[in-house]
Amino acid sequence: MRFSWLTAASKLDVNRSLLPAALDQAERYLKTRSAQPVVPNQAILDRLKNFDEPLPEYPSDPFEILSTLEIDGAAATVASTGPNYYGFVTGGTLPIALASRWISDTWDQNSALAVMSPIAAKLEGLVAQWLTELFEFPDETAVGLVSGSSVASLCALTAARDSLLERVGWSTQQRGLFGAPPLKIFAPDSVHSAIPKALRILGFGEEHIHSLATDGQGRIDPKNLPQLDAQSVLILQAGQVCSGAFDDFEQIIPAAQAAGAWVHIDGAFGLWAAASSRLRHLTRGIALADSCSVDAHKTLNVPYDSGIVLCRRPEALSRALTASASYLVTDHGRDGMMLTPEMSRRARGIELWATLKFLGRQGLSDLVEHFHHLAEQLRSLLKTSEYEILNEDGFNQVLLALKDDVATDRALALIQDSKEVWLSGATWQGKRVIRVSICNWQTEPKDITRLAAIMAKAAERAS
Numbered sequence: 001m002r003f004s005w006l007t008a009a010s011k012l013d014v015n016r017s018l019l020p021a022a023l024d025q026a027e028r029y030l031k032t033r034s035a036q037p038v039v040p041n042q043a044i045l046d047r048l049k050n051f052d053e054p055l056p057e058y059p060s061d062p063f064e065i066l067s068t069l070e071i072d073g074a075a076a077t078v079a080s081t082g083p084n085y086y087g088f089v090t091g092g093t094l095p096i097a098l099a100s101r102w103i104s105d106t107w108d109q110n111s112a113l114a115v116m117s118p119i120a121a122k123l124e125g126l127v128a129q130w131l132t133e134l135f136e137f138p139d140e141t142a143v144g145l146v147s148g149s150s151v152a153s154l155c156a157l158t159a160a161r162d163s164l165l166e167r168v169g170w171s172t173q174q175r176g177l178f179g180a181p182p183l184k185i186f187a188p189d190s191v192h193s194a195i196p197k198a199l200r201i202l203g204f205g206e207e208h209i210h211s212l213a214t215d216g217q218g219r220i221d222p223k224n225l226p227q228l229d230a231q232s233v234l235i236l237q238a239g240q241v242c243s244g245a246f247d248d249f250e251q252i253i254p255a256a257q258a259a260g261a262w263v264h265i266d267g268a269f270g271l272w273a274a275a276s277s278r279l280r281h282l283t284r285g286i287a288l289a290d291s292c293s294v295d296a297h298k299t300l301n302v303p304y305d306s307g308i309v310l311c312r313r314p315e316a317l318s319r320a321l322t323a324s325a326s327y328l329v330t331d332h333g334r335d336g337m338m339l340t341p342e343m344s345r346r347a348r349g350i351e352l353w354a355t356l357k358f359l360g361r362q363g364l365s366d367l368v369e370h371f372h373h374l375a376e377q378l379r380s381l382l383k384t385s386e387y388e389i390l391n392e393d394g395f396n397q398v399l400l401a402l403k404d405d406v407a408t409d410r411a412l413a414l415i416q417d418s419k420e421v422w423l424s425g426a427t428w429q430g431k432r433v434i435r436v437s438i439c440n441w442q443t444e445p446k447d448i449t450r451l452a453a454i455m456a457k458a459a460e461r462a463s
């Protein structure tokens, strides 16, 4: 018989039993998925065609839908929530982060305006305060919660652009960008592609972006800064995406700001090193920056998607991103939409608050030190292997290569084909490399021992 949601005896009853069914399914996933291959095999991928059908004419049974997700969907996920995934920079999910995310999804709060959700506004404000303290930014710092570092950088660079143009009497609000005085952007040649993308969206082309030579780790030389002025934006990195390297913020930022430049730090995963007294030397000086972007879905291990923009010039961020309309009620507290591009937004502050409260300063420090220790363990296990370790202290990143590109790519393919672990490659300073990114709370020393063994075996076969 055809299922009809309109005629179901009680929608509430369906909801009541559907949610426990989803919970059971989620628990089964968490228990079993990480014991299976990290990436799906071809037979599983072939089953994805079971999803192919035209948009159904009539409603479907929600229990059957859940069951389809379990049977044909769950196995086709990448087990990035488990301990054996080292690709890109993909954090896992702490149980409290997932549980509080479920609650916040159930509440389905719109965090655009405080009037739309007092609890979302309250927790977002608290998270903003905690993060400002954690990163030792000034109290007045504006903090926006967005989908990820790409958007966080977009927000920060919008504020930078408008603010620098404002200084020379050009209002982008009124006059837009056509005919605006030129700005110069300086970025390391190792900059993450999210930055040029954000700049393109903001109207900057390649000819506005000046690439700065970096050292073997992807860092700018503080003694060799370009000629900056009050029409310049300088991009720095707290955690280069391959090497994990940090720029020398303490040296560079005061010099750049003395020349009038706006300094933005892309700290997508590395900014969290500031939470550990042992690793804080890497981030020394970050709080001097005009703006920073950082992800919570990476090192902090909250679910996707969750990024943060911090801007120590609150008026610049809010002027760049504000919106007004007669129907918007804006006198009830923190209105998150005024610090972010979106209007309607899910209430990311809820799981951020829960996760930060769960960890506390100590737990956060333990988390980032855990990643660092595991990276150190891998380095030491592979020190006498055929791999050359290319990065120095890369926080949670280990960058390796074999004697030539062919061997490196072959080893990478062998490791990926094993499906026991997964990690990704890149081209680093003209050389093919293997990147290992350790940022999942579930990864333990025994997993790193296993990873090292798989990698060493692949190196032997590939060389």
Ligand SMILES: Cc1ncc(COP(=O)(O)O)c(C=O)c1O
Pocket (backbone or CB within 6 Å): 088, 089, 147, 148, 149, 150, 151, 192, 194, 239, 240, 241, 266, 267, 268, 269, 295, 307
């Ligand atoms: C250094 C760096 N910057 C920016 C990004 C982009 O972040 P997101 O994917 O959250 O937009 C990443 C993602 O890996 C990154 O590692």
